[in-house]
Amino acid sequence: MTGQDAPVRMQGRIVVVTGGARGIGRAIVDRLAAEGATVVIGDLTDPGEVGAGLDVAGHREWVPLDVTDEISVLEFAESVQAGHGGVDVLVNNAGIMDTRSILDETVADWDLTMAVNLRGPFLMVKHLLPLMDGRGSPSIINIGSIEGLAANALHAAYATSKAGIHGLTRALAVDLGPMGIRVNAIAPGWIDTDLNRGYVDRHPNRETTMAELASLHPVGRIGDPADIAATALWLASADAGFVTGQVVTVDGGRMTRLPIPASLADDA
Numbered sequence: 164m165t166g167q168d169a170p171v172r173m174q175g176r177i178v179v180v181t182g183g184a185r186g187i188g189r190a191i192v193d194r195l196a197a198e199g200a201t202v203v204i205g206d207l208t209d210p211g212e213v214g215a216g217l218d219v220a221g222h223r224e225w226v227p228l229d230v231t232d233e234i235s236v237l238e239f240a241e242s243v244q245a246g247h248g249g250v251d252v253l254v255n256n257a258g259i260m261d262t263r264s265i266l267d268e269t270v271a272d273w274d275l276t277m278a279v280n281l282r283g284p285f286l287m288v289k290h291l292l293p294l295m296d297g298r299g300s301p302s303i304i305n306i307g308s309i310e311g312l313a314a315n316a317l318h319a320a321y322a323t324s325k326a327g328i329h330g331l332t333r334a335l336a337v338d339l340g341p342m343g344i345r346v347n348a349i350a351p352g353w354i355d356t357d358l359n360r361g362y363v364d365r366h367p368n369r370e371t372t373m374a375e376l377a378s379l380h381p382v383g384r385i386g387d388p389a390d391i392a393a394t395a396l397w398l399a400s401a402d403a404g405f406v407t408g409q410v411v412t413v414d415g416g417r418m419t420r421l422p423i424p425a426s427l428a429d430d431a
C-alpha cells in the first residue's frame with residue numbers, strides 16, 4: 164500500500180506480532196504497518212532492517228523476545244509500555260512444527276512445542292493484557308492451523324498445540340469480552356514459508372510436489388503469507404467489531420473438498 168491517498172485502517176494503533184521476523188508473521192507486520200500501525204516485532208531472531216520503510220505509512224521495530232520465557236515476556240511488555248504506552252492489537256503468531264512419531268517424540272520435544280505454541284500465547288496475553296486496558300477496541304489474534312481441526316501424519320504434538328490454541332481463543336473471547344477485547348484465531352492452510360519449504364525441498368522433484376500440493380486446493384494454489392495478513396487486518400479492524408471467539412479458516416478450500424479415490428476423481 165503506497166501513496167498519500169491509500170486507506171490507512173490502522174493509523175495510530177500499536178500492534179505486537181510475535182514471530183514477526185519472517186514468514187506469516189512478517190507479512191502481518193508489513194500489512195498492518197502499511198495501514199498506518201506502529202508494529203513491534205517480538206522474535207527470537209533479528210528480522211534485519213525493519214525501520215519505517217519507503218512503502219509503509221506506519222512504523223516497524225524489533226524487540227527481542229522468547230515467548231516461552233516469562234522473564235523475556237515481562238521485559239518485552241515493559242519495553243512496549245515504555246516505548247508506546249499500550250497495545251491495541253496482539254498477534255500471537257510465533258510457532259514451531261515438530262514432525263516425529265509418538266515413539267520418537269521425547270518429553271523435551273513435546274514440552275518445547277507446547278512451550279512455544281501454547282505457553283507463549285498464554286504468557287503474552289497474561290502480561291500484555293494490562294497494556295490493553297483503556298485502549299479503544301483492542302483485539303487479540305492467535306495463529307492456529309488447519310492442523311487444529313485435522314492432522315497430518317507424525318504431528319501429534321503440533322496438532323495438539325494448534326487444537327489448544329483454538330480452545331484458548333474461545334475461552335479468552337468469553338473471559339475478555341466484558342473488557343471490550345475481541346479474541347479470534349486464524350487457521351491457515353498450506354502457506355509458503357520456511358516452516359514447510361524445507362519439508363518440500365526434501366522431496367526429489369520439488370516442482371511435481373508443488374503442483375500436487377496446489378491440486379489439493381479448490382482455488383488451485385497454495386497460500387501466500389499475504390493471504391493470512393489480509394485476514395489479520397480484517398480481524399484487527401472495526402469491520403470485525405462483532406466477531407469474537409472464531410477460528411477463521413484460510414486454506415483455499417482445502418478442508419472443504421471431500422477426498423475421493425483418484426479412479427473416480429474425473430466423474431466427481
Ligand SMILES: NC(=O)c1ccc[n+]([C@@H]2O[C@H](COP(=O)([O-])OP(=O)(O)OC[C@H]3O[C@@H](n4cnc5c(N)ncnc54)[C@H](O)[C@@H]3O)[C@@H](O)[C@H]2O)c1
Binds near residue numbers: 356
Ligand atoms: N506455514 C504454514 O503453512 C502454516 C500453516 C498453518 C499455521 N501456521 C502457523 O503460522 C505461524 C507462523 O508460521 P510460519 O510458517 O511463518 O513460520 P516460520 O518458521 O517461517 O516463522 C516463525 C517465526 O517465529 C519465530 N519464533 C520461533 N520460536 C520463537 C520463540 N520462542 N519466541 C519468539 N519467536 C519465535 C521464529 O524466529 C520465526 O521468525 C506458526 O504459528 C505456524 O504454526 C503456519
